[in-house]
Amino acid sequence: MNVQKKLAFGFIRAKLNTLSIINKKKAGEEAFKLFSTPLLKSAKQSDVFSQAEPLQFLLNGKSVKGYRFNHPRDQKILILHGFSSSCHNFDKYVTPLINKNYEVLAFDAPAHGASEGTTVNAVEYADMIKRIMDLYGPITGFIAHSFGGLAACLALENITHDARKKLVLIAPATETTTAIDSAFKIIGLKNPTLRKSLEDLILSSSGKPAEWYSIRRAINNIKATVLWFHDEDDDVTPLRDAIKVKEDGHYNVQFRISKGLGHRKIYKDPAIRNEIIAFL
DSSP: OOHHHHHHHHHHHHHHHHHHHHOHHHHHHHHHHHHTSOSOOOOOOOGGGGGSEEEEEEETTEEEEEEEESOSOSSEEEEEOOTTOOGGGGHHHHHHHHHTTOEEEEEOOTTSTTSOOSOOOHHHHHHHHHHHHHHHOOOOEEEEETHHHHHHHHHHTTSOOOTTSEEEEESOOOBHHHHHHHHHHHHTOOOHHHHHHHHHHHHHHHSSOGGGSBHHHHGGGOOSEEEEEEETTOSSSOHHHHHHHHHHTOTTEEEEEESSOTTTHHHHOHHHHHHHHHHO
């Protein structure tokens, strides 16, 4: 970790620890805002996106922007990026999907890429997915990475569908509690009062505890045919959470466990990309 990051994390740590003593509720709000703020706003645009039809719609008063390729087609694929990412990072999927005669939809989540906003949470991302399905669907299949995987599962469990729907999960953020653990560890927070304030805020604002925001829980309500990719060396969404889902033995979920690709190289790997295209 470089000096600049150490100083920044030190400031954040001191601020949150102090707030947790002075005002527990405010501390929880600040922690939630921090964990909902992406580190990267934009990504380099690939040439393939210059060939797309630009799309946009309002979600909670903010403009969500994306792209549509090869319209109109009966079969449609929606690409869902992860936290601090962008749909532009999945440019290599577009042409192979078009070659299979799919219509391709790709959007930047709120607070990401060209979309408006400064923060986003799993509920907002799931609402975005449902809005896209209403506006541009029906959607045949989904390619979802990391945070996008959790959002896709939260959306799908509340939408009528069957096994004909295809869902590709790539290193999905399986457990929100694990994501909170990781964020606390990165910043160096070891404050149980702050952790409780954050979880109290999640419960009071949504009516559901942090552990409810879980793919392991949601997948019990998903009838889609699922292909799940995860890497042994993933240091963002650990394999151990995915293994618990695998051990649950869902008939509609196939797992592919790789090694050496980590959290981001996995969706860029040509062999994995080819398997995803073939599955869809």
